[in-house]
Amino acid sequence: MVLEFVKALAHESRLRLLGLLASREHSVQQLAAVLSLKEPTVSHHLALLREAGLVSLRQDGNTHWYNLQIKSLSRLARALASREQLETFAGGPIDAPEDRVVRNYLTRDGRLKSFPSTRKKRRPVLAWLARQFDEGRRYTEAEVNELIERRHHDRETFRRELVGHHMLARKDGVYWRLPESEWDV
Amino acid sequence: MVLEFVKALAHESRLRLLGLLASREHSVQQLAAVLSLKEPTVSHHLALLREAGLVSLRQDGNTHWYNLQIKSLSRLARALASREQLETFAGGPIDAPEDRVVRNYLTRDGRLKSFPSTRKKRRPVLAWLARQFDEGRRYTEAEVNELIERRHHDRETFRRELVGHHMLARKDGVYWRLPESEWDV
DNA sequence: CCATAATTTCGATAATCATCTAATTAGATA
DNA sequence: TATCTAATTAGATGATTATCGAAATTATGG
Numbered sequence: 001m002v003l004e005f006v007k008a009l010a011h012e013s014r015l016r017l018l019g020l021l022a023s024r025e026h027s028v029q030q031l032a033a034v035l036s037l038k039e040p041t042v043s044h045h046l047a048l049l050r051e052a053g054l055v056s057l058r059q060d061g062n063t064h065w066y067n068l069q070i071k072s073l074s075r076l077a078r079a080l081a082s083r084e085q086l087e088t089f090a091g092g093p094i095d096a097p098e099d100r101v102v103r104n105y106l107t108r109d110g111r112l113k114s115f116p117s118t119r120k121k122r123r124p125v126l127a128w129l130a131r132q133f134d135e136g137r138r139y140t141e142a143e144v145n146e147l148i149e150r151r152h153h154d155r156e157t158f159r160r161e162l163v164g165h166h167m168l169a170r171k172d173g174v175y176w177r178l179p180e181s182e183w184d185v
Numbered sequence: 186m187v188l189e190f191v192k193a194l195a196h197e198s199r200l201r202l203l204g205l206l207a208s209r210e211h212s213v214q215q216l217a218a219v220l221s222l223k224e225p226t227v228s229h230h231l232a233l234l235r236e237a238g239l240v241s242l243r244q245d246g247n248t249h250w251y252n253l254q255i256k257s258l259s260r261l262a263r264a265l266a267s268r269e270q271l272e273t274f275a276g277g278p279i280d281a282p283e284d285r286v287v288r289n290y291l292t293r294d295g296r297l298k299s300f301p302s303t304r305k306k307r308r309p310v311l312a313w314l315a316r317q318f319d320e321g322r323r324y325t326e327a328e329v330n331e332l333i334e335r336r337h338h339d340r341e342t343f344r345r346e347l348v349g350h351h352m353l354a355r356k357d358g359v360y361w362r363l364p365e366s367e368w369d370v
Numbered sequence: 371c372c373a374t375a376a377t378t379t380c381g382a383t384a385a386t387c388a389t390c391t392a393a394t395t396a397g398a399t400a
Numbered sequence: 401t402a403t404c405t406a407a408t409t410a411g412a413t414g415a416t417t418a419t420c421g422a423a424a425t426t427a428t429g430g
Binding site: 002003006007009010011012015016018019020022023034068070073074076077078080081083086087088089090091146149150 | 187188191192194195197200201203204205207208219253255258259261262263265266268271272273274275276
């Protein structure tokens with residue numbers, strides 16, 4: 001999502017479009033005239049900005065009036081200013097889990113809100129976390145911590161629980177993911 | 186400047202790099218391993234991020250440790266959240282001068298407010314204007330006027346002063362930019 | 371001063387993307 | 401319906417850039 005945002009911003013013409021829309025709404029013709037571009041080109045850029053949710057469209061007759069969506073920009077700005085949210089970028093595109101329980105424990109940017117206090121909810125949440133690890137690969141403790149921290153700051157609790165539920169195994173400081181058949185129910 | 190920032194952000198690999206650096210410093214090798222990219226590729230991305238001022242480099246032996254420059258991101262975030270700053274994007278890229286004196290003489294859209302009445306301020310302002318010309322290129326008087334008029338309507342005064350300060354030279358109606366070493370102090 | 375290790379630079383290739391013209395859609399008007 | 405206007409879509413072209421392997425660079429340690 002963030003990637004789509006910044007990609008939409010990452011072109012001179014589109015930045016200038018946003019600049020123009022920041023002061024007032026414009027039609028495609030107007031924008032094309034100011035930027036010395038052809039209408040199809042402007043239309044193309046506006047489509048990208050719209051897909052990213054950065055501008056909105058109001059149609060009147062056959063004139064299309066474009067407006068800046070300042071809220072989207074504010075949301076992006078907050079994401080860029082927060083170290084926590086930045087860390088979530090590391091994981092690449094997020095795999096939204098089907099499980100409702102797990103989804104309720106995830107923030108919009110794919111981080112865990114907390115360690116589940118309800119005992120029943122622990123297994124699905126931990127299972128989801130365990131699946132972030134590759135099967136058949138070995139991890140140092142630092143690597144385990146790094147992967148966990150992508151989802152929650154409390155690496156100690158989650159690492160201990162993953163091992164406790166037999167989702168991760170550990171020997172001589174090396175960790176690996178166990179097959180799902182061995183996980184606690 | 187903002188364009189350079191967002192361009193640097195606008196790639197999945199680079200966003201993920203920032204995400205990793207948000208939690209702690211990393212070497213090139215480490216980053217390459219996590220992202221499954223070759224070192225030259227990561228090096229390339231880091232160079233872009235560094236030029237934009239988004240990451241910094243600490244060298245120890247022949248290992249390069251990269252760190253996130255959270256301040257740059259905060260600055261960018263503020264720019265995106267403010268309507269006023271957004272409006273300045275409309276004007277296209279203005280080569281924002283570092284010099285405070287010059288900045289005070291520029292409108293938001295990169296034009297000169299006036300010819301400096303204070304004698305001391307003339308040199309930096311004229312130097313900035315002179316740098317709008319390419320070195321080693323020859324200009325007709327019409328071309329000189331056109332370039333100056335982009336920055337101020339009074340082409341006569343500025344053209345005369347540029348020549349007077351030995352920033353531009355003229356012979357047989359042809360102008361060219363002189364090396365900075367020859368400019369009046 | 372040679373060997374090694376980590377990184378960067380170089381050069382080539384392939385993919386992505388911005389821009390244009392021409393053709394098409396959709397609304398308004400007569 | 402015919403026509404005019406504003407915008408979008410399609411298709412083609414050229415420019416930018418991500419990635420990699422190979423070569424060059426830089427620092428360390430015998």
